[in-house]
Amino acid sequence: MSEPTRQGPLAGIKVLELGTLIAGPFCSRMLAEFGAEVIKVESPDGGDPIRQWRVLKDGTSLWWSVQSRNKKSITLNLKDERAQDIARRLALDADIVIENYRPGVLEKWGLGYEDLRRINPAAIMVRLSGYGQTGPMRDQPGFGAIGESMGGLRYVSGHPDRPPVRIGISIGDSVAALHGVIGAMMALRHRDVTGGRWNGRQGAECVAGQGQMVDVALYEAVFNMMESLVPEYDHAGVVRERTGGALPGIVPSNTYTTGDGENIVIAGNGDAIFRRLMLAIGREDMAADPQLARNDGRVARTEEIDGAIQDWCARHDIDSALAALKAADVPVGKIYSVRDMMNDPQFLARGMFEQHAFADGTPVRMPAITPKLSATPGRTEWLGPKLGEHNEQILRALGYDDEGIAALRKEKVI
Incomplete structure (x- = not known):
């Protein structure tokens, strides 16, 4: 050769x-x-x-x-x-x-x-x-x-x-x-x-x-x-545990299931993003709630927020959910298999x-x-x-x- x-x-x-x-x-x-x-x-x-x-x-x-x-x-x-x-x-x-x-x-x-x-x-x-x-x-x-x-x-x-x-x-x-x-x-x-x-x-x-x-x-x-694992334990005695698809202490950021059984990740944890997300899913009340305007307030009501997002996702198929959230400029994405990757326009455009x-x-x-x-x-x-x-x-x-x-x-x- x-x-x-x-x-x-x-x-x-x-x-x-x-x-x-x-x-x-x-x-x-x-x-x-x-x-x-x-x-x-x-x-x-x-x-x-x-x-x-x-x-x-x-x-x-x-x-x-x-x-x-x-x-x-x-x-x-x-x-x-x-x-x-x-x-x-x-x-x-x-x-x-x-x-x-x-x-x-x-x-x-x-x-x-x-x-x-x-x-x-x-x-x-x-x-x-x-x-x-x-x-x-x-x-x-x-x-x-x-x-x-x-x-x-x-x-x-x-x-x-x-x-x-x-x-x-x-x-x-x-x-x-x-x-x-x-x-x-x-x-x-x-x-x-x-x-x-x-x-x-x-x-x-x-x-x-x-x-x-x-x-x-x-x-x-x-x-x-492992991010803040050590100082959290040393200073506050916090042992980070398993939390499934969620990102603990940063809300909302989780995996949700759409009505057609697909899984999507939604990261609405920025303050402005959270408001856009709530408006997109028809929860104007949560978008206007002053307690939820900052992350520390949202953490205290994690289950309520995740429940609202999951209820909305369950009423939509993955394509309509993705379209609505992308239109609202909310970070969202399908969880890809290799089949998804190899047919995805972004992967192809980037020459991956x-x-x-x-x-x-x-x-x-x-x-x-x-x-x-x-x-x-x-x-x-x-x-x-x-x-x-x-x-x-x-x-x-x-x-x-x-x-x-x-x-x-x-x-x-x-």
Whole structure:
């Protein structure tokens, strides 16, 4: 495969991914989408498990096509010293190394942060783990679901009379990945203002900027999203509980059911918006009620307000309800399924789907890249690669010849 010329704000940045499944690979995916050269290290024995997760095409996950787009795949059995040496040589020229092994595993293989610093002092290592690199729980396995639970998200998700529920995606891993991207970009900025990248082949003549470790714990990334949870408890003894579709303390903001059984979200919690909402549903009395003019007054009468809105919604189908509330300039929206998204004029106008094709020519639509940069937008240059697709390309760049590559393959190093 001839490699396209990389474009984007991260063109020229080299990333080594030592991760599997979700958090680490999603972090590097975003860097790859905006131009970074990402080399993904996979086990020769099946590769990243996400290759076989959820819906498959020809034995490979459709998720893989998105999660690993624009990445290069090299297989390395990192339990073998020769594979570890190859990884170190790749790290020598890397700007960013991303990993999500359990703490201590890379150190055992001679690939930990201190090992990296010795060969590439300007490198940035993003480490994503369940509980971080320190603390009494550092060695315990931690998946996104556990991070969501410990970080507070699960406790407040669901209805008050039922057990907590999970969100239908791996949100804990994804939130941690985004924290990893943010940390990497801040560390990259610091490195560049303190001297720039390291070129190990220049040895002592190279003035390197200061690299650093970005330590992301899944539970802490989730915890970072929990708004006013801590001061509310510390100052007022308030424990935020599950409230179903409502937003506690901000009224009205809830999910309501229309007469045809559809669900819509109405956010009428601004003072002026609340008045427009009440007028739109024929409750002039509530619109004129001075107690309801401000949020603190509305909170005391939450059930009454929600009841009035629900009564109105039950008398209308979803299309007429949406039309009436939009005409009144009230924030309202249907709860979308993927079917709704893929036929929605707003999604289509914003170009939120990309048309691609699998190797056999079968067309497939993929989510477009966000955020949208006006001058240097991200782009999909190829879908997730085959396992070890770039072995020869990468190894030849390191100086291996046909005989050396064949030996590595025969001895199951790659």
